[in-house]
Amino acid sequence: MGKRTCTAVWLEKYGRWQINVQKDGKRKTFSSYKPGRAGQREANAKADAWLDEGIVSTSTKVSKLYADWLDDLSCTAGTSYLTECRKYGEYYILPVCGSLRIGDLTEAHLQTVLNKAYKQGCLKKERQRKPLDRPLSKKTLQGIRSVERAFVKWCRLHKYTTLFPESLSVPKGARLAGKQILQPDALRILFSVDTRTWHGKTIFDDFIYAYRFAVSTGVRPGELLGLWYGDIKGNTVNLRRSINIHGETTQGKNENAVRSFDLCADARAAYEAQVDLLRAAGVQLNYNTPLFPIGSERALYRRWQHYQQANGITPAVSLYELRHTFVSISAAAMTDGQLKLLVGHSRNMDTQGIYGHEVEGRRAQLAQATTDAFALAHG
Numbered sequence: 001m002g003k004r005t006c007t008a009v010w011l012e013k014y015g016r017w018q019i020n021v022q023k024d025g026k027r028k029t030f031s032s033y034k035p036g037r038a039g040q041r042e043a044n045a046k047a048d049a050w051l052d053e054g055i056v057s058t059s060t061k062v063s064k065l066y067a068d069w070l071d072d073l074s075c076t077a078g079t080s081y082l083t084e085c086r087k088y089g090e091y092y093i094l095p096v097c098g099s100l101r102i103g104d105l106t107e108a109h110l111q112t113v114l115n116k117a118y119k120q121g122c123l124k125k126e127r128q129r130k131p132l133d134r135p136l137s138k139k140t141l142q143g144i145r146s147v148e149r150a151f152v153k154w155c156r157l158h159k160y161t162t163l164f165p166e167s168l169s170v171p172k173g174a175r176l177a178g179k180q181i182l183q184p185d186a187l188r189i190l191f192s193v194d195t196r197t198w199h200g201k202t203i204f205d206d207f208i209y210a211y212r213f214a215v216s217t218g219v220r221p222g223e224l225l226g227l228w229y230g231d232i233k234g235n236t237v238n239l240r241r242s243i244n245i246h247g248e249t250t251q252g253k254n255e256n257a258v259r260s261f262d263l264c265a266d267a268r269a270a271y272e273a274q275v276d277l278l279r280a281a282g283v284q285l286n287y288n289t290p291l292f293p294i295g296s297e298r299a300l301y302r303r304w305q306h307y308q309q310a311n312g313i314t315p316a317v318s319l320y321e322l323r324h325t326f327v328s329i330s331a332a333a334m335t336d337g338q339l340k341l342l343v344g345h346s347r348n349m350d351t352q353g354i355y356g357h358e359v360e361g362r363r364a365q366l367a368q369a370t371t372d373a374f375a376l377a378h379g
Contacts, residue, residue, distance in 0.1 A: 004051065005107065008032070008043035017043040023051055023162045056159045058103025063094055065102055069154045079246040088147045092116075095123035102155060107165040110148045114141055118171040138174035145170060180317045181325040182215065187378035189311050190215065191266065196303075196310040206277065207303045210292045212270035214319070216374055218326030221297050221319040222250075223257070229278075230287030232271060235262050235367070245297050264370035329377045330370050 008019035008030075017032045017039040030046035032039040066089050073082055096113045097105060116123055118135050145168050155161045182190065191212060196205040214224050222242035226249060231238045238260045242250050251258055263271060274291060283289065294300045301319050308316045317325070 004044065004047060008040045008047075010040070019043050019047050021047045021051060022164055024156060025164075051162045054159050055162065058160070059101050060160060061098070062100050062102055062105055063098035065155055065160060066094060066098070066151060069151050072154065078244055078248055078250045080244045080248075084143065085147050085150070088144050089151075091122045091124050092144050093148060093151070095125070102160045105152075105161065105163060107163065107167060110152070110165050110168055113148065114145060114168065115171060117141060117144055118174055135171075135174060138170055138176045141170045141174050179324045180315050180321050181328050182313070182317055182322070184377055186313045186317075187215070187325075187374075189313060191378055193311050196307045202310075205303070205307055207292075207294065207300065207307070209270045209274035209277065210294065210300065211304060211307065211322070213267055213274065213292070215322040215325050216264055216266040216270060216370070217261070218323050218330070220257075220323060221300060224292055225290070225294055225297060225300070227291045228287060229275070229285050229289040229291050231291070232263075235268065235364075237261055237263060243297070247296060262364050262367035264367045264374060266371070266374050329373045 004019075004021060006019060006021070008017040010016075011018050015033065017034070018029060019031075020027060020029050022028075028047075028050060030043050030050070032042040032046070034042055070082065070086055070089070073085060077085075093110075093113050096116065097109050100109065113123075118141055121136060148168065149165060152161065152163050152165055156163070194205060194208040195202050197203070210224060213219070214221070217237070219227070219239065220242065222244050223239055225243040226241040227237075227239070231240060240251070240258055242257065244250055271291075275285070278285060278289070278291075278293075283293070294303075297319070304319055305316065307313075
């Protein structure tokens with residue numbers, strides 16, 4: 001049976017029972033003019049019949065359908081996203097919903113997943129540990145909610161349910177995990193010191209321009225590794241691909257990851273120095289030559305940690321926190337929508353995200369704004 005989240009109500013003015021329901025994004029109204037509860041039941045029955053139209057089965061267990069969804073997903077999704085969906089299902093969603101028949105699954109069950117995960121952490125009994133010192137982060141809970149919605153959407157498309165969990169909410173107490181950024185003293189070191197230590201000796205760090213390019217553009221680590229020499233034309237960077245932690249080439253984290261932006265002065269200097277470094281090493285620069293030929297994200301991460309230790313950068317920040325550094329520095333110089341354009345964040349109707357075609361000259365303006373912001377940050 002289709003899942004109603006409401007029941008018919010009596011409209012005294014019109015002398016009828018009425019119920020509004022939604023399926024696949026479409027809303028429909030059903031009525032009954034019969035007096036008393038018989039009329040209410042009739043209106044509800046009309047709504048249920050419409051909701052159930054085309055449903056192939058409501059008795060299949062959620063756990064079985066979740067496994068089928070993962071199988072389908074493996075044909076199109078990258079390893080990182082597939083692993084995340086599998087983990088969120090195993091640790092959070094299935095312990096609450098797995099034994100239910102899909103026809104019995106409600107938005108309340110999915111909300112319970114979020115509430116329990118926030119309070120208890122992992123819900124799989126075999127992996128439960130001591131009570132959490134702090135709740136799951138808001139970002140993790142948002143990830144669980146996103147996976148719940150994706151799974152239910154797949155179930156709707158395959159006619160197992162009409163459930164549309166549009167009101168799922170992350171518990172209000174959830175907080176974003178604390179992030180570190182490079183402070184001005186650390187930025188001055190990064191842009192003035194190009195060495196690290198190796199077996200007690202001070203040597204040139206040949207990844208230095210990768211660090212500088214990352215922090216002055218806000219690109220994700222995978223986007224940095226996926227950048228080709230031919231992706232930069234003049235002063236414009238055209239991001240077209242990303243390499244994930246599994247070594248797979250993808251089109252990036254979301255639909256906005258493929259983007260173009262102009263280089264600020266610090267990023268331009270890092271780019272030119274990297275090109276000179278490649279030429280000095282005898283690398284033939286073709287269109288598809290990796291601009292930063294680094295074996296993997298793990299290799300870049302380890303080298304970045306060594307660089308920070310060798311040069312007294314504390315507190316140490318992660319590769320991804322170089323991106324947070326960029327956003328924090330640039331935020332004072334541009335609007336939220338401009339930042340979204342630069343870093344490839346999702347655009348939505350509640351922000352000043354930029355839709356449609358770029359305004360001529362906008363990329364150059366943003367590059368200058370970033371140049372000014374970084375000049376102020378590291379002197």
